[in-house]
Amino acid sequence: MKNQSSTNHPGASIALLRPCLNKDLWDHAEPQYIAAQQKAALQHAHAHSFGYFITQDSAFGNLILPVLPRLDPE
Numbered sequence: 001m002k003n004q005s006s007t008n009h010p011g012a013s014i015a016l017l018r019p020c021l022n023k024d025l026w027d028h029a030e031p032q033y034i035a036a037q038q039k040a041a042l043q044h045a046h047a048h049s050f051g052y053f054i055t056q057d058s059a060f061g062n063l064i065l066p067v068l069p070r071l072d073p074e
Helices: 002-008 023-048
Strands: 052-055 064-067
Touching: 023 052, 023 064
Parallel strands: none
Antiparallel strands: 052 064
16 A cells, blocks of 8 residues: 555656755846756747747746837838
């Protein structure tokens, strides 16, 4: 029965991925990771879509936002 608890919660025995670093070091490294993630998401969106996208912080946690181009009236 002891092994049953580990099978019910498969991630329970996995150690946390966040290393035990000095808080100042971690705070400095985290924005670089987010910037790399934003860049990858933006490149993927531009490669697989006909739309335009910008990187911007969102209240909903989105890394990129779609943008409609402003057209000049003819």
